[in-house]
Amino acid sequence: MVTRSYAIIGTGAVGGFYGAKLQKAGLEVHFLLNRDYEFVRTQGLRIDSLEGNFTLPQVQAYNDVHQMPPCDVVIITLKTTHNYLLPQLLPPIVKPDGVVLLLQNGLNVEPQIAEIVGEKRVIGGLCFICSNKVGPGHIQHIDYSAVHLGEYQDQYQPGGISERMQEIAVDFQRAQIPIELSEDLMLSRWKKLVWNIPYNGLSVVLDARTDEIMANPETRLLTAELMGEVVAIASGYNRHLPKNYIELMLDHTDKMKPYLTSMKLDYDAHRPLELEAIIGNPLQAAIAQGVNVPKIKMLYQQLKFLDTRNQTILR
Numbered sequence: 001m002v003t004r005s006y007a008i009i010g011t012g013a014v015g016g017f018y019g020a021k022l023q024k025a026g027l028e029v030h031f032l033l034n035r036d037y038e039f040v041r042t043q044g045l046r047i048d049s050l051e052g053n054f055t056l057p058q059v060q061a062y063n064d065v066h067q068m069p070p071c072d073v074v075i076i077t078l079k080t081t082h083n084y085l086l087p088q089l090l091p092p093i094v095k096p097d098g099v100v101l102l103l104q105n106g107l108n109v110e111p112q113i114a115e116i117v118g119e120k121r122v123i124g125g126l127c128f129i130c131s132n133k134v135g136p137g138h139i140q141h142i143d144y145s146a147v148h149l150g151e152y153q154d155q156y157q158p159g160g161i162s163e164r165m166q167e168i169a170v171d172f173q174r175a176q177i178p179i180e181l182s183e184d185l186m187l188s189r190w191k192k193l194v195w196n197i198p199y200n201g202l203s204v205v206l207d208a209r210t211d212e213i214m215a216n217p218e219t220r221l222l223t224a225e226l227m228g229e230v231v232a233i234a235s236g237y238n239r240h241l242p243k244n245y246i247e248l249m250l251d252h253t254d255k256m257k258p259y260l261t262s263m264k265l266d267y268d269a270h271r272p273l274e275l276e277a278i279i280g281n282p283l284q285a286a287i288a289q290g291v292n293v294p295k296i297k298m299l300y301q302q303l304k305f306l307d308t309r310n311q312t313i314l315r
């Protein structure tokens with residue numbers, strides 16, 4: 001059996017969880033860390049999960065990419081606000097025939113990765129997971145865990161299901177991570193943005209959990225209207241979402257455990273928001289296609305104000 005080596009770039013809520021699951025399943029995983037490096041090097045990772053708690057007392061931990069071996073699959077799980085580091089981080093750790101798997105929210109991040117490693121070496125991924133890092137090397141997995149993968153091609157042309165996606169899927173299944181393969185990464189990204197744009201944005205502007213947003217008829221309507229605008233931008237790119245998709249997303253959120261989005265957690269911790277990847281880039285995509293999205297534009301403007309002010313306030 002061919003075994004692929006994995007690198008996790010950003011061992012936080014998402015990277016810590018998926019990387020630990022892959023290692024637990026017997027795969028070779030190398031973890032890049034920042035502030036938690038010393039702790040994780042000596043104590044390993046702890047995962048508290050609704051699927052079962054586990055610890056990995058020993059992991060291959062690094063704080064310098066030049067110490068890491070080049071890997072077959074390099075998984076990026078930094079916040080997009082740290083992607084400016086990738087031109088330095090990526091080149092030493094991707095094998096010549098390796099691939100970069102981008103597990104981040106948002107739109108139009110893959111082209112930035114393709115500029116660094118080449119267009120044929122990028123797979124995009126969407127994570128359907130609720131997970132937080134609650135202490136050094138300590139991840140709390142609250143709900144869901146599925147990953148959807150799609151090949152990136154220039155201008156997000158549909159890339160079909162490649163052999164390497166199927167190989168990665170085998171590893172993820174072995175690690176008991178539910179995985180779906182998408183023939184069209186852009187369609188998958190728009191579907192996810194139907195959820196992320198309203199809830200991530202409104203959770204910050206309204207200072208609210210998902211259940212609070214859903215309970216009030218006005219903010220529930222606003223959520224549906226924002227979703228409608230996202231669907232309209234996707235249509236501008238010839239990606240047509242199912243007619244009942246908005247209803248499905250509202251229904252799905254009604255059934256979710258009350259949830260504070262990652263953008264709200266970042267805001268409360270005075271960390272920069274993933275505003276450009278999640279809302280700014282889709283807004284630019286709407287402008288480029290001449291699609292009118294007044295509510296998304298206003299949400300972006302409000303968040304830009306809050307984010308800028310939040311960065312200047314002393315903690």
Ligand SMILES: NC(=O)C1=CN([C@@H]2O[C@H](COP(=O)(O)OP(=O)(O)OC[C@H]3O[C@@H](n4cnc5c(N)ncnc54)[C@H](OP(=O)(O)O)[C@@H]3O)[C@@H](O)[C@H]2O)C=CC1
Pocket residue numbers: 009010011012013014015032033034035036077078079080082085103104105127128129130131132133262274
């Ligand atoms: N959390 C979730 O449930 C979900 C998250 N996502 C998306 O997944 C992506 C990752 O999010 P998430 O895991 O929550 O974020 P986290 O902040 O939990 O993880 C990012 C990690 O990157 C590390 N990091 C930052 N700078 C460096 C560096 N220079 N070198 C090495 N590591 C570094 C951080 O370490 P340190 O703190 O020490 O700087 C942190 O542990 C985002 O795009 C998010 O939107 C998508 C779906 C759900």
Ligand SMILES: CC(C)(CO)C(=O)C(=O)O
Pocket residue numbers: 105127128129130144195196259261262
């Ligand atoms: C809907 C949710 C919360 C998990 O599926 C998500 O996609 C996210 O936090 O980005």
